[in-house]
Amino acid sequence: MDAPRASRPANVLLAAGGILAAALALALFLVPLPGAFGPLFGSGAKALIRTLNDSRTWSSLRFALLESLASSVLALALGLPAAWLVARREFRGRRFLSSLGAVPFAVPPLLVALGFVMFWGRSGAVNAFLVRVLGLDEPPVSFLYSIHGVVLAHAVYNFPIVMRMAGDLWARLPDEQADAARSLGAGEGRILLGVTLPQLAPALASATSLVFLYSFSSFVIVLVFGAMAGSTLEVEIYRAARIEVDQGRAASLALVGTAAALLLVGVYAAMEARHASPGQSQGLRNPRKPLRGRLERVAALAYGTVASILVGGPAVSVLAASFIERRGFSGTFGFGLGNYRRLFESGALGSLGVTLVLALTTAFIAAAAGTAAAWGLRRLGARGPKLTFAYLPLAVSPAVIALGWTRVVPGRGGASLLAVALIQAAGAWPLAWRSAHAAFSKIQGNVLDAAATLGSSTADRARRVDLPLAARGIASGAAFAFALSVGDAGSLILASPGGAPPLALLMYRLAGSYRFNEACAAGVLMALLGSLAFAIREEASDAL
Amino acid sequence: MRCEARSLRKDWPSLTVIFDAAVEDGRSLAILGPSGCGKSTALRLVAGLERPDSGRLLLGGSDATDKPARERGLGVVFQDFALFPHLSVVDNVAYGLAVRGLSRADRRSKAEALLARLGLEGFGRREVASLSGGERQRVALARALAIDPAAVLLDEPLSSLDPELRKRLRSELRDLQRREGFTMLAVTHDIEEAFLLGDEVALMDGGRVVQLGAPEALWLAPADAGVARFLGRGTVLPALAFEPAPAGLVHARTALGVLACREPVARDEAARYGVLVAADALVPVPATGSADGSAALRGRVVRADFAGSLTRLELETEGGARFRAELKGRDASPGETLAFAAQPDACLLVPERAGS
Structure with a gap:
């Protein structure tokens, strides 16, 4: 609905207010950029030329492209059967499979990495099982710390994106087309290849390019598993800035990374535009049918088993490991709360407090910026910026933002918590904006007109009508930002704040010093806190 | 206020x-x-x-x-x-x-x-x-x-x-x-x-x-033919020509024949006019003709919509022109031939709106 039209002088004021609100939100992205790219100007083009001539730059770009491509293909292979099952079939466990759609947003990548270590790692559950059953001397599974580990983690983490996007479209493809093909004598395979998949193509292209983009800018998973195999630009930026302390190289890599990401975002935006273009089937959901025939049942069971192992294995391993403790010097294992006790004895309470403060600050900044931008853009009635906002966090990498904000807001003995909150909010506010924007869009123009005729000024309408009606949407966005902040190890590793480490950083450090069981305990706490926020968010969006 | x-x-x-x-x-x-x-x-x-x-x-x-x-x-x-x-x-x-x-x-x-x-x-x-x-x-x-x-x-x-x-x-x-x-x-x-x-x-x-x-x-008294059509009181037919008539009346030639209308206060000779034949003011007469000599519209019922207290009719004359009329109760069926007296109060001369 349109916002109420105001008189001309008021329009100018409102437009100015809208621009200001949008600019404040954009500042989260724009302010750190001089910080991130600043060193380039100090040393002239020397650092840039040095970086461009460095073979490591190109090998990391090549590695990033290769692992992203492989990750997307594998995510597509895992996601497509799931999309069909979720969209077209009714069976026990369908809701659970469907709920995995939230994984890429709700589960922090560090937790996925830790889960993979606990499940697929040298001393992980799979190797322990195989060594014991087959009586081997050496653990047989050793692909984790290579490009294979990176790709599998990315694919398992991101296949729900394919499932969700392709499934949404698949559920609405009219049955009649397949029936028509059947009546003309086509077999099921021919129908899938000739009728169904071509129609799903836009959704598949859009989902795959999003997985590619996420994998390309992945940081934590590559940092953990990629050490032996290679690194992405994100990890290279981190190494240059924090380990080699070569700010010129970090800034140059940031420039290369941003250019590459912009290019990829352009491709994704084009795919997305095609996906959403009119002419696409916007019909009703087809009713889901039960699994038919032996072949379908066996295939579904096989898929279910593989998916359970890939998703459930790491998750259960983390949970179990958090309760497994080594007792005494004999090295015997037993179940108990020892890992949690040790965690709190070594200051996890402080970490919990810092995590909460950081997450609340991030949620506040992200929700305020997102709401201001949504409100401002609604006053402006602008369309173009909306798209830009949606793609911004994909285009400007967290490493660049982190590099910039830590320079703009320096702290003593490491980055300040405010800098970390700003970094996290820069990544989270477009999501808060999306949620606030959806809530504002649902307010009927007539309701605002009614308020105007009853004597409300614009500011008064914002206070009495706009904000109360959008409150749930804003709360939902804030809870999302909170959940992201709780699980976001990437920006913490990049910014490396001083003082008590937040849970995610504590978990990373514990895992780094091979205290895996305690790391798992920290991971479980983090997951609980994040799920709580996510549950609040789901509650708030359901009630919208 | x-x-x-x-x-x-x-x-x-x-x-x-x-x-x-x-x-x-x-x-x-x-x-x-x-x-x-x-x-x-x-x-x-x-x-x-x-x-x-x-x-x-x-x-x-x-x-x-x-x-x-x-x-x-x-x-x-x-x-x-x-x-x-x-x-x-x-x-x-x-x-x-x-x-x-x-x-x-x-x-x-x-x-x-x-x-x-x-x-x-x-x-x-x-x-x-x-x-x-x-x-x-x-x-x-x-x-x-x-x-x-x-x-x-x-x-x-x-x-x-x-x-x-x-x-x-x-x-x-x-x-x-x-x-x-x-x-x-x-x-x-x-x-x-x-x-x-x-x-x-x-x-x-x-x-x-x-x-x-x-x-x-x-x-x-609809201001013009457009208003008359929108209000739907009856049939609006173009007035093809005017003929001499007793004082206060004007005879308009239409597809339904010559109809006696009340003379408007100021009739513009240059303007185009229509005649509104008000369905609710037509009086049913025996199919053989009217007693008082006013124009009788005779037609075959092509449509009869029963609406409770009255039936709305659409009729077609021998010449193929159509008009609407109303009957109390349910007293007509398609195919039947009926006649109605069109007295001057039932025929209103209305100007066609310029440009329409």
């Missing part, structure tokens, strides 16, 4: 709306017209929700053209009622009072009293989502009345309700307007509703008011 629109103009890409109408204090005006004729724009111009490109709006004699909507003090009832979904019934009604800075106790008591007057006693704490269509309409009206409005504007206030409720509520609304004595402007596309709600009716077409007058005046 008296409310007068003087050539309030709004240019849309596909339509220019020019609204000229006045409603006296305590009276009601229905703005009637087909969809897309600009009637809602006219109401939004008066409400201040659209900014006019030119023209003036006078409220109680003072110029309110440049006042924003919130300063006009007009109560508006929207088509879908536009109740605030996050507020209770009483808080919806009290909204305008809260904006005006009344204390919580004062606005509550005033809102509760108003709800009681509109038959919504005890509804105050209810959520608006729990209300029926009719209840919502009354809450929206109470909200508009709470601010002691200079006038109440209603945009298709009954169109989202089912027909039964609609009929009941429009009578209730009219009674309420008379009882409370507020000035009212109501937009509708329903002729019956407009006639019932308005002391006067402004009929709009193509963005302009084409006739403004009491409902009876519009019905009995």
Whole structure:
């Protein structure tokens, strides 16, 4: 609905207010950029030329492209059967499979990495099982710390994106087309290849390019598993800035990374535009049918088993490991709360407090910026910026933002918590904006007109009508930002704040010093806190 | 309060709306017209929700053209009622009072009293989502009345309700307007509703008011053929030629034959005219011919729509021309030949609108 039209002088004021609100939100992205790219100007083009001539730059770009491509293909292979099952079939466990759609947003990548270590790692559950059953001397599974580990983690983490996007479209493809093909004598395979998949193509292209983009800018998973195999630009930026302390190289890599990401975002935006273009089937959901025939049942069971192992294995391993403790010097294992006790004895309470403060600050900044931008853009009635906002966090990498904000807001003995909150909010506010924007869009123009005729000024309408009606949407966005902040190890590793480490950083450090069981305990706490926020968010969006 | 629109103009890409109408204090005006004729724009111009490109709006004699909507003090009832979904019934009604800075106790008591007057006693704490269509309409009206409005504007206030409720509520609304004595402007596309709600009716077409007058005046003396067609009182046929006739009458040659019409006060020889043959004024006569010598229209029934107290007929003459007539009760069936006397009061000479 349109916002109420105001008189001309008021329009100018409102437009100015809208621009200001949008600019404040954009500042989260724009302010750190001089910080991130600043060193380039100090040393002239020397650092840039040095970086461009460095073979490591190109090998990391090549590695990033290769692992992203492989990750997307594998995510597509895992996601497509799931999309069909979720969209077209009714069976026990369908809701659970469907709920995995939230994984890429709700589960922090560090937790996925830790889960993979606990499940697929040298001393992980799979190797322990195989060594014991087959009586081997050496653990047989050793692909984790290579490009294979990176790709599998990315694919398992991101296949729900394919499932969700392709499934949404698949559920609405009219049955009649397949029936028509059947009546003309086509077999099921021919129908899938000739009728169904071509129609799903836009959704598949859009989902795959999003997985590619996420994998390309992945940081934590590559940092953990990629050490032996290679690194992405994100990890290279981190190494240059924090380990080699070569700010010129970090800034140059940031420039290369941003250019590459912009290019990829352009491709994704084009795919997305095609996906959403009119002419696409916007019909009703087809009713889901039960699994038919032996072949379908066996295939579904096989898929279910593989998916359970890939998703459930790491998750259960983390949970179990958090309760497994080594007792005494004999090295015997037993179940108990020892890992949690040790965690709190070594200051996890402080970490919990810092995590909460950081997450609340991030949620506040992200929700305020997102709401201001949504409100401002609604006053402006602008369309173009909306798209830009949606793609911004994909285009400007967290490493660049982190590099910039830590320079703009320096702290003593490491980055300040405010800098970390700003970094996290820069990544989270477009999501808060999306949620606030959806809530504002649902307010009927007539309701605002009614308020105007009853004597409300614009500011008064914002206070009495706009904000109360959008409150749930804003709360939902804030809870999302909170959940992201709780699980976001990437920006913490990049910014490396001083003082008590937040849970995610504590978990990373514990895992780094091979205290895996305690790391798992920290991971479980983090997951609980994040799920709580996510549950609040789901509650708030359901009630919208 | 008296409310007068003087050539309030709004240019849309596909339509220019020019609204000229006045409603006296305590009276009601229905703005009637087909969809897309600009009637809602006219109401939004008066409400201040659209900014006019030119023209003036006078409220109680003072110029309110440049006042924003919130300063006009007009109560508006929207088509879908536009109740605030996050507020209770009483808080919806009290909204305008809260904006005006009344204390919580004062606005509550005033809102509760108003709800009681509109038959919504005890509804105050209810959520608006729990209300029926009719209840919502009354809450929206109470909200508009709470601010002691200079006038109440209603945009298709009954169109989202089912027909039964609609009929009941429009009578209730009219009674309420008379009882409370507020000035009212109501937009509708329903002729019956407009006639019932308005002391006067402004009929709009193509963005302009084409006739403004009491409902009876519009019905009995439509300003032009377009108005006559829209009101649907009968068949409008082109007048092909005029023939000499006794004083006060004019004989018009039409596809139905020569019809005796009352001579309009001023007939423009250059203009084109139509003849409205009023279906409700045709008198059935034996098929052999009329007794008093007035023109008899004879035709075969091609369509008979039973509508309860009367049957609406469409007939076709031997020459192939069609006309409409009405019969009390159910007394005709397709294929039957019937005749009707067309007395001068049943045949109205109406000018065709220029350019139509």
